Amino acid sequence: MDLANFFIQLLNSVQYGLLLFLLAAGLTLIFGIMGVVNLAHGSFYMLGAYMAYALTGAWDNLALAILAGTLISISLGWLLEKLLFRHFYHRSHLDQVLLTFGLIYIFEELRSMLWGDDVHSVGVPAVLDWSIQLTDTLSYPAYRLFMLAICTALALGLWLLISKTKLGMRIRAGAFNSDMAQTLGINIVRLHSLVFAMGVALAALAGMLIAPLSSVYPHMGSQVLIMCFVVVVIGGIGSVRGALTAALLVGLVDTFGKVLLPQFASMLVYVLMALVLLYKPEGLFKQ
Amino acid sequence: MTEPLLKASSLSKRFGGLLAVNGVSLSLFKDQLHAVIGPNGAGKTTLTHLLSGDIPATSGELWLKGQAVTGWPHHRLSLHGLGRSYQKTNVFLPLTVWENLMLAAQAKDALVPYNPLSWFSRADRNLNVLERAERALELSGLVASKSKTAAILSHGIQRQLEIAMVLATVPDVLLLDEPLAGMGAAEAETMVALLKALKKDHAMLLVEHDMDAVFALADVLTVMVNGTVIASGTPEEIRSDAKVQAAYLGEATP
Amino acid sequence: MSAPQGHLETLPRSVQVLLGLGLIALLAFPLAGQDFYTQMVTRMMILAIFAMSLDLLQGITGLVSLGHAAFFGVAGYVLAFLSPADAGASWLTSLPLAVLASALLALVIGFFVVRTQGIYFIMVTMAFAQMVYFLFFDNKALGGSDGLYVNVRPAALGLDFENKQVLYFFTLACLVLTYAFLRRLLWSPFGRTLNGIRLNEHRTQALGYASFSYKLTAFTLAGALAGLAGYLWAAQSGYVNPELMGFHMSAHAIMMVILGGMGNVAGALIGAFGFELFLHFFKDLPKVGEFDLGKHWQLWMGSLIVLVVVVAPQGLMGMLRPRRSQDD
Numbered sequence: 001m002d003l004a005n006f007f008i009q010l011l012n013s014v015q016y017g018l019l020l021f022l023l024a025a026g027l028t029l030i031f032g033i034m035g036v037v038n039l040a041h042g043s044f045y046m047l048g049a050y051m052a053y054a055l056t057g058a059w060d061n062l063a064l065a066i067l068a069g070t071l072i073s074i075s076l077g078w079l080l081e082k083l084l085f086r087h088f089y090h091r092s093h094l095d096q097v098l099l100t101f102g103l104i105y106i107f108e109e110l111r112s113m114l115w116g117d118d119v120h121s122v123g124v125p126a127v128l129d130w131s132i133q134l135t136d137t138l139s140y141p142a143y144r145l146f147m148l149a150i151c152t153a154l155a156l157g158l159w160l161l162i163s164k165t166k167l168g169m170r171i172r173a174g175a176f177n178s179d180m181a182q183t184l185g186i187n188i189v190r191l192h193s194l195v196f197a198m199g200v201a202l203a204a205l206a207g208m209l210i211a212p213l214s215s216v217y218p219h220m221g222s223q224v225l226i227m228c229f230v231v232v233v234i235g236g237i238g239s240v241r242g243a244l245t246a247a248l249l250v251g252l253v254d255t256f257g258k259v260l261l262p263q264f265a266s267m268l269v270y271v272l273m274a275l276v277l278l279y280k281p282e283g284l285f286k287q
Numbered sequence: 288m289t290e291p292l293l294k295a296s297s298l299s300k301r302f303g304g305l306l307a308v309n310g311v312s313l314s315l316f317k318d319q320l321h322a323v324i325g326p327n328g329a330g331k332t333t334l335t336h337l338l339s340g341d342i343p344a345t346s347g348e349l350w351l352k353g354q355a356v357t358g359w360p361h362h363r364l365s366l367h368g369l370g371r372s373y374q375k376t377n378v379f380l381p382l383t384v385w386e387n388l389m390l391a392a393q394a395k396d397a398l399v400p401y402n403p404l405s406w407f408s409r410a411d412r413n414l415n416v417l418e419r420a421e422r423a424l425e426l427s428g429l430v431a432s433k434s435k436t437a438a439i440l441s442h443g444i445q446r447q448l449e450i451a452m453v454l455a456t457v458p459d460v461l462l463l464d465e466p467l468a469g470m471g472a473a474e475a476e477t478m479v480a481l482l483k484a485l486k487k488d489h490a491m492l493l494v495e496h497d498m499d500a501v502f503a504l505a506d507v508l509t510v511m512v513n514g515t516v517i518a519s520g521t522p523e524e525i526r527s528d529a530k531v532q533a534a535y536l537g538e539a540t541p
Numbered sequence: 542m543s544a545p546q547g548h549l550e551t552l553p554r555s556v557q558v559l560l561g562l563g564l565i566a567l568l569a570f571p572l573a574g575q576d577f578y579t580q581m582v583t584r585m586m587i588l589a590i591f592a593m594s595l596d597l598l599q600g601i602t603g604l605v606s607l608g609h610a611a612f613f614g615v616a617g618y619v620l621a622f623l624s625p626a627d628a629g630a631s632w633l634t635s636l637p638l639a640v641l642a643s644a645l646l647a648l649v650i651g652f653f654v655v656r657t658q659g660i661y662f663i664m665v666t667m668a669f670a671q672m673v674y675f676l677f678f679d680n681k682a683l684g685g686s687d688g689l690y691v692n693v694r695p696a697a698l699g700l701d702f703e704n705k706q707v708l709y710f711f712t713l714a715c716l717v718l719t720y721a722f723l724r725r726l727l728w729s730p731f732g733r734t735l736n737g738i739r740l741n742e743h744r745t746q747a748l749g750y751a752s753f754s755y756k757l758t759a760f761t762l763a764g765a766l767a768g769l770a771g772y773l774w775a776a777q778s779g780y781v782n783p784e785l786m787g788f789h790m791s792a793h794a795i796m797m798v799i800l801g802g803m804g805n806v807a808g809a810l811i812g813a814f815g816f817e818l819f820l821h822f823f824k825d826l827p828k829v830g831e832f833d834l835g836k837h838w839q840l841w842m843g844s845l846i847v848l849v850v851v852v853a854p855q856g857l858m859g860m861l862r863p864r865r866s867q868d869d
Binding site for chain 2 (some may be wrong): 548734746751
Binding site (some may be wrong): 093094104230238265281 | 547599605607653654656657658659660663664665667668669672675676678679680755761788792795796799837839840842843844845846847849850851854
């Protein structure tokens with residue numbers, strides 16, 4: 001593998017890793033603070049992608065579509081938490097698993113009824129529809145760089161929020177010990193609502209951002225969900241830092257694996273997870 | 288001089304920056320009750336966790352019946368004759384008293400789980416197990432509550448079940464963490480009588496706040512403050528120890 | 542709701558009667574029904590074995606596995622590998638080998654997975670099952686996404702699975718044996734300890750039980766029984782593909798166990814039959830005007846699951862069990 005190729009794969013790894021991070025961050029916080037297993041998290045990713053497709057189709061403007069889509073997902077997240085998830089924080093994990101199973105079925109059907117079962121593509125906006133020429137034969141799409149920039153900004157923003165703001169402190173307190181956080185006067189109900197809506201929005205946003213690159217298809221949710229789980233397990237529940245580290249690690253292993261060992265590429269990530277489990281069954285950065 | 292059944296040497300436990308237990312040594316002998324007292328946060332429960340294997344020690348060594356057992360997990364120590372009761376009642380709440388005791392009594396000579404014999408025999412037909420459960424039931428005065436679900440028992444009876452479960456494993460060493468916690472006067476009296484009866488045949492460690500019970504039962508007292516032992520000896524020695532009076536007995540809540 | 546229930550293993554009288562009648566019905570069924578229905582019921586029985594194997598893990602030991610289908614699918618693939626292109630394999634050899642393969646896989650995966658707790662366990666079981674799924678999906682040598690065929694069904698000792706009735710009764714025998722074995726297990730020292738682990742693992746360890754060993758054994762046994770079901774599935778359908786090991790299949794199993802009620806094996810059995818009946822019912826719904834109700838069966842199935850979780854989390858068993866005051 002020559003240098004240019006290596007560089008491209010590295011960029012791809014980081015981009016994929018950061019995308020996974022957007023999804024995993026929400027998931028790990030929802031796990032860590034509310035203790036909820038949410039299998040439908042992948043569905044939000046899928047719904048985000050389909051929303052991008054539908055809204056871009058209607059308005060011919062991806063940026064506007066993403067903005068609207070984010071607002072819709074925040075409201076959806078807020079509503080779901082209030083009506084459904086809130087009542088399951090103290091239920092057993094099995095009950096939560098089942099609830100979110102049911103939701104997956106329902107979301108799949110809704111998507112099927114609204115937008116059908118076909119694979120769709122979303123056009124890259126004209127302003128980003130060019131490539132940077134790296135060598136005579138290799139070029140890198142500008143949209144990917146744009147995504148990289150956005151995801152880095154979001155990751156940075158999330159890190160700043162979690163570690164430098166009062167809200168972030170409350171979130172960390174909630175992730176560490178929910179009951180104690182409540183006795184310390186933190187409005188835990190509002191915190192839960194916020195974290196959940198944020199998680200849903202991040203997942204949907206990830207779906208919207210990836211739509212022009214990977215196209216929009218029915219099972220994209222379940223595929224990314226597994227990767228998300230792996231990231232959260234490796235990183236440790238409740239740790240955003242862990243989610244970032246693990247997501248980048250997974251991005252690297254998966255991307256380079258596909259290039260170097262294509263037949264076993266999809267398995268490599270699980271081997272990584274197995275190794276982590278041997279030495280740290282609660283993840284690398286467990287609270 | 289008989290050998291101690293349980294011997295701890297310089298046990299320490301560090302949680303990040305906090306040294307919860309600092310170089311504690313003690314020995315437990317048969318037919319003797321060794322009480323550990325101290326103010327809240329002195330590290331008594333952490334010490335108990337270290338002795339029972341619930342948490343690993345940062346440093347120090349442990350011997351059980353002459354065998355070096357440092358670092359052994361609690362299930363292994365239990366099989367080797369170390370029984371421990373918990374401060375917060377830790378029984379199988381949805382099961383009846385009898386079922387709780389049967390599960391405890393079964394542990395001592397349980398077959399390995401991958402031995403098919405353990406899949407096909409009936410758990411309630413093993414005579415040894417039945418005998419141990421029955422004895423624990425009688426010893427702790429729970430005969431009347433045999434078929435009651437643990438969750439609906441009164442607090443005092445639950446605490447008795449807590450002890451009974453340990454007895455059903457037929458241990459040589461008993462570590463009792465605040466058995467009298469939350470008890471009224473009458474219940475406490477019953478428990479003290481039970482503990483007194485258990486002294487013979489066992490080496491006992493008692494962590495307690497109830498000073499009346501402590502002085503009625505203890506043969507040896509160790510006083511801990513902030514993770515360190517500040518005094519250790521007979522009840523009379525401890526009662527007249529100036530350091531102890533200053534640090535603890537003056538503010539003791541009976 | 543979140544506190545574990547104690548006496549899950551008790552069977553209400555109504556259920557005992559139901560099971561007895563069910564057995565008689567199952568014995569008489571093929572003699573009265575057509576081939577199509579015989580196949581349908583065989584399928585239900587296979588899924589019932591699959592569901593009961595999961596109950597051992599979930600209802601009895603308290604381990605929620607989202608990857609149980611891995612062991613179901615692998616056994617089917619073993620049969621496909623062992624079946625020559627133009628003749629049937631001997632089930633006398635291929636069945637034990639398939640079950641052994643599933644058991645070994647369960648032992649290996651279990652070794653990594655059983656050391657985790659709670660939410661982690663759920664996630665890693667799902668992840669490892671996906672790994673197995675991808676192993677088969679990505680490799681043409683293992684059949685790839687197209688899967689493999691069992692061209693001629695197994696036969697041995699004069700029992701040929703090409704004969705639908707023979708397969709039916711063989712499956713019924715496996716069903717009864719699995720049920721009996723698991724019921725026996727419930728009352729055994731092993732089963733009592735698993736129950737203890739489910740209710741309070743910490744105290745079970747404190748009493749002297751090496752809970753890791755117990756959980757791993759349960760995981761392996763459950764995997765082996767899932768393999769039995771998977772083998773029969775491949776023997777019946779003649780076709781295996783990676784979806785048999787996929788997430789949806791694992792989800793299928795969990796829902797069957799929940800619908801019926803966990804922890805007493807009978808619930809899983811009833812739940813499997815119930816789930817399949819609901820599925821057929823929803824899929825066969827007619828069109829109402831322009832709206833094809835049957836086509837959107839996932840919506841109804843999903844809503845049913847949500848309803849069960851919210852209203853009757855103990856499943857059918859929970860509804861049939863007499864309410865005891867101040868108990869459980």
